[in-house]
Amino acid sequence: MIFKQVFDQKSSTYTYIIASAEGREALIIDPVLENVEDYIKLLTELNLKLVKVIDTHIHADHVTGAGKLRDKTQCVTIMGEHTPTDAVEIKVKDEEIIKLDQLKIKALYTPGHTSDSFSFLMDNYLFSGDTLLINGTGRTDFQNGNSKDAYNSLFNRLLKLPDETLVYPAHDYKGEKVSTIGKEKKFNPRLQVNNVEEYIEIMNNLNLKKPVAIDFNVANNLKLGAEL
Secondary structure, three states, rough: EEEEEEEOOOOOOOEEEEEEOOEEEEEEOOOOOHHHHHHHHHHHHHOOEEEEEEOOOOOOOOOHHHHHHHHHHHOOEEEEOOOOOOOOHHHOOOOOEEHHHHHHEEEEEEEOOOOOEEEEEEEEEEEOOOOOOEEEEOOOOOOOOOOOHHHHHHOOOOOHOOOOOEEEEEEEEOOOOOEEEHHHHHHHHHHOOOOOHHHHHHHHHHOOOOOHHHHHHHHHHOOOOOOO
């Protein structure tokens, strides 16, 4: 397996490039529009063919590169079945398997940050989108976010994965690249709660600013960022 983690400075977004060493097929998770040429250059250097691109949800803080990658490489675009966009080609269901040569990636419906949020599990690699962050969790105050749903996605889904599962989030603002389920259970301050009511109380009092250009970003992400 080939695995690359690419960081976007402007939006603090992590994009993941996964490929099968055997068949040279590649998949990209959460691409950023401004970095599409860099992804293509990296794919070329590694002699990989991009066949699939996944967005974990409709992002609010950057414009996706999914549409541009589709147009340039003829790859297939994928999102979870609850996405509000009709521009995506494949909408996967909860627990559906996405195949990449011999690699298998399981789709996990993990709403809360947004109503369409999915995470993706490949062996012991968890691509958690904005549902579970390193020492944090995704905010729940816009895009049909729901703190109770987030609690259930975290405590009844992701945190039940083996402790050694590697956590690769869609964002990090402090330079952290990877964690584990075990570390997050023990040290993540948002997860040190006794019940759903305590979690909702934390999320209701974050008082975070809305992302810059959220309306522009969401509108363009509903078109997979292809029409700017």
